[in-house]
Amino acid sequence: MAQNTIKAAPIKEPEVSEPRAGKGMFAIVDKFMPIGKAFDDGIPVKYVPNVLFIAFIMMLYIANAHYGDKLVRKTNKLKNEVNDLRADYTTLKADLMFKSKQSEVAKEVSSIGLEESMEPPVKIVSEK
Numbered sequence: 418m419a420q421n422t423i424k425a426a427p428i429k430e431p432e433v434s435e436p437r438a439g440k441g442m443f444a445i446v447d448k449f450m451p452i453g454k455a456f457d458d459g460i461p462v463k464y465v466p467n468v469l470f471i472a473f474i475m476m477l478y479i480a481n482a483h484y485g486d487k488l489v490r491k492t493n494k495l496k497n498e499v500n501d502l503r504a505d506y507t508t509l510k511a512d513l514m515f516k517s518k519q520s521e522v523a524k525e526v527s528s529i530g531l532e533e534s535m536e537p538p539v540k541i542v543s544e545k
Contacts, residue, residue, distance in 0.1 A: 515521065523533045
């Protein structure tokens with residue numbers, strides 16, 4: 418009986434594409450502003466404080482944008498809460514106005530034995 422064996426696949430070398438000299442947008446930009454050549458001798462130390470300052474300013478800008486967004490969300494939340502409280506206030510005010518009518522008060526106090534007077538009040542005048 419024959420034995421199973423694994424054959425090694427032939428190793429293919431990756432095809433290296435030739436660089437397109439001067440045909441792409443980045444090649445054109447690199448022709449006029451060779452940024453890569455500035456770092457051939459290492460990172461220029463004289464620019465480090467400026468880069469750090471710009472990075473700090475950018476972090477402040479991002480933090481300010483986040484704070485502004487948070488403030489807008491909080492303002493919208495408070496506006497919605499004020500609108501809900503205003504709706505509750507008008508509902509309760511209308512309910513109170515209805516319950517304070519004379520006919521409604523008379524209905525409520527009839528359960529404890531009070532009844533409405535049918536004769537008008539008399540004015541008492543005292544003479545000195």
